[in-house]
Amino acid sequence: MSSKSPMSKSPMPTSPTSKSSASKSPVSQSDPLREQIIAQFDGMSAQLQQAARYVLEHPEEVALVSMRELARLAAVQPATMTRLAKMLGFQGYNEIRAHYAETVRQRNDGFAAKVRQRDGQAASAPGSDIAHHMLHGLSAQIAALCEPEPLQRLTAMASKLAAAKKIYVLGLRSSHVVAWHFHYVMSLLGERSVHLDGPAGTGGDALIRAKPDEVLLVISINPYARDTLTLAQLAKDKGLAVLSITDSEVSPLVSISEHTVYCATESYSFFHTLAPALAVSEVLCTLLAERDRPATLAALQDADDHLAHLNTYSNALPRRE
Amino acid sequence: MSSKSPMSKSPMPTSPTSKSSASKSPVSQSDPLREQIIAQFDGMSAQLQQAARYVLEHPEEVALVSMRELARLAAVQPATMTRLAKMLGFQGYNEIRAHYAETVRQRNDGFAAKVRQRDGQAASAPGSDIAHHMLHGLSAQIAALCEPEPLQRLTAMASKLAAAKKIYVLGLRSSHVVAWHFHYVMSLLGERSVHLDGPAGTGGDALIRAKPDEVLLVISINPYARDTLTLAQLAKDKGLAVLSITDSEVSPLVSISEHTVYCATESYSFFHTLAPALAVSEVLCTLLAERDRPATLAALQDADDHLAHLNTYSNALPRRE
DNA sequence: AAAATAATGATCCAATTGTTTTAATTTTTC
DNA sequence: GAAAAATTAAAACAATTGGATCATTATTTT
Numbered sequence: 001m002s003s004k005s006p007m008s009k010s011p012m013p014t015s016p017t018s019k020s021s022a023s024k025s026p027v028s029q030s031d032p033l034r035e036q037i038i039a040q041f042d043g044m045s046a047q048l049q050q051a052a053r054y055v056l057e058h059p060e061e062v063a064l065v066s067m068r069e070l071a072r073l074a075a076v077q078p079a080t081m082t083r084l085a086k087m088l089g090f091q092g093y094n095e096i097r098a099h100y101a102e103t104v105r106q107r108n109d110g111f112a113a114k115v116r117q118r119d120g121q122a123a124s125a126p127g128s129d130i131a132h133h134m135l136h137g138l139s140a141q142i143a144a145l146c147e148p149e150p151l152q153r154l155t156a157m158a159s160k161l162a163a164a165k166k167i168y169v170l171g172l173r174s175s176h177v178v179a180w181h182f183h184y185v186m187s188l189l190g191e192r193s194v195h196l197d198g199p200a201g202t203g204g205d206a207l208i209r210a211k212p213d214e215v216l217l218v219i220s221i222n223p224y225a226r227d228t229l230t231l232a233q234l235a236k237d238k239g240l241a242v243l244s245i246t247d248s249e250v251s252p253l254v255s256i257s258e259h260t261v262y263c264a265t266e267s268y269s270f271f272h273t274l275a276p277a278l279a280v281s282e283v284l285c286t287l288l289a290e291r292d293r294p295a296t297l298a299a300l301q302d303a304d305d306h307l308a309h310l311n312t313y314s315n316a317l318p319r320r321e
Numbered sequence: 322m323s324s325k326s327p328m329s330k331s332p333m334p335t336s337p338t339s340k341s342s343a344s345k346s347p348v349s350q351s352d353p354l355r356e357q358i359i360a361q362f363d364g365m366s367a368q369l370q371q372a373a374r375y376v377l378e379h380p381e382e383v384a385l386v387s388m389r390e391l392a393r394l395a396a397v398q399p400a401t402m403t404r405l406a407k408m409l410g411f412q413g414y415n416e417i418r419a420h421y422a423e424t425v426r427q428r429n430d431g432f433a434a435k436v437r438q439r440d441g442q443a444a445s446a447p448g449s450d451i452a453h454h455m456l457h458g459l460s461a462q463i464a465a466l467c468e469p470e471p472l473q474r475l476t477a478m479a480s481k482l483a484a485a486k487k488i489y490v491l492g493l494r495s496s497h498v499v500a501w502h503f504h505y506v507m508s509l510l511g512e513r514s515v516h517l518d519g520p521a522g523t524g525g526d527a528l529i530r531a532k533p534d535e536v537l538l539v540i541s542i543n544p545y546a547r548d549t550l551t552l553a554q555l556a557k558d559k560g561l562a563v564l565s566i567t568d569s570e571v572s573p574l575v576s577i578s579e580h581t582v583y584c585a586t587e588s589y590s591f592f593h594t595l596a597p598a599l600a601v602s603e604v605l606c607t608l609l610a611e612r613d614r615p616a617t618l619a620a621l622q623d624a625d626d627h628l629a630h631l632n633t634y635s636n637a638l639p640r641r642e
Numbered sequence: 643a644a645a646a647t648a649a650t651g652a653t654c655c656a657a658t659t660g661t662t663t664t665a666a667t668t669t670t671t672c
Numbered sequence: 673g674a675a676a677a678a679t680t681a682a683a684a685c686a687a688t689t690g691g692a693t694c695a696t697t698a699t700t701t702t
Binding site: 045046047048066077079080083 | 648649650651652659
């Protein structure tokens, strides 16, 4: 076939500009579109095959460059790419690109695929897939904390917390969840923790007598509550070490913090997620508790006894009268 | 900063249109451009910071979508992206995209190699392995919720919650974290949620006028707080449907619950973990919000306006006087 | 061989892109 | 408080995009 015409382009797929990757199957295991292209390959004309071959061998490029650029790289007319799309049953070339873009996204983090649609679209009926995507993403985000750097940050912060005379805990609005949890657990372990929270804006009052050998653990994610920032700044001015759990290297907390732990907050939903931040809090509590197992066990025993006396817990429903 | 404009974003980090990636460090360890953005971040104006923040947190999107699309996602003007490029010393925005496209290419190249290089690295700080184990376990537990049965339970519960006239939320002690979170988010969405929590044991009082077309969402894990069980029983006696998030098929809540979602609480530590339970709460909130996207967006917009008037949030440290 | 059909290339178009310019607004300074 | 400076939003721009059309070339069929 081919290469009869005097003006014919090089028959083998050409890469005019020197491009990098070429590996045979950079696209992961199961890619239905890839399979489809292979299946239909034999039925394609020469030009279509050349275009298809390039797409198969450079899937990332499809996501990264324009159609015309891709056509140039594949040494094919732009229209051929459009025709390829139609032959594959798509409405237009953009659907091909959308597919490979999604592949790249899924590759870069384990985050779920998404339904790219205008907001007019009816909400997905079952919602089961939404839940699935969210949970999968959360799982991946927490798994990301297992990397060396986050781990090192966690342990460093735990050390500083362990050395502190007292720990003030600050987290407002959504971050309240994390602050409260940390304080609750720490209060079971001893009495070094003070929760900066209270009605009518009195939350920060406990800082009045704060001393430099104490620390402030502050949790805040975007959008950052103004009061949180103000109190953190105040604490730093008083000489306290500020330790923060936040969501970004460019969080306003970073510049005043001695230690910072970063946690993801993005989620496939309207809201930011706090599950990773809560996981961070749980890890910190555990690391602190592990520092002195006997003391921890004793403290927990005391708490148990106390709560048992108060008849706080039960394993069965109360008898109805 | 923003949020004065008519198009201001919601207070709870909102993602009106589909979301994608998230994890904290999807981009490989050393990225000079990323470092540069972080370095120059403090010197940027509010809008530039907003754009830069999005770029930092969604590096793949930069490579995958057009500038205008990216601007839309970051909720800034297109021109801001151009300005960001200039501020970073580039001639135009395309140089930024080229950089991130190259990152994606290299990532796909060295994909196999990276997988090889798994953990097993020399032990680092003390407790680092504990943290690693914990986080790994948490990640797996949340991933387990992606199974069909938990998903089905979640969606069923969401349906029941969506149909309820009012939702009472009950969670004491450690479960307070989850209850508070659920109520906080729901309160941003509307006014159907009532948190059964109050000083001096008054928490349950709100149930006094509870009616049968309302529901009680109760969260409790082992050990089960006696007050929680009592109130849940009371609610059921009053004809309310009881929906519970708990940790076991033999939890005392099961027998009085119309719907139950189970979440793991075991962890490599002294304490039970609440991260999976919080994840469940987040999923429920999202499913409820998705039921009526327009209403949700409107409610979040209202909340945004309200909080903006109160000057609740800030992106920078307050100026010291 | 010519006619019919398929494939390809070239040209044109509306829509969208990245960018610049201008106007409005906010913030700062005095 | 007014003036000045900086920041931001809005509008306008040329260039490029993906797609459609039509002419040309190859291929098949007769």
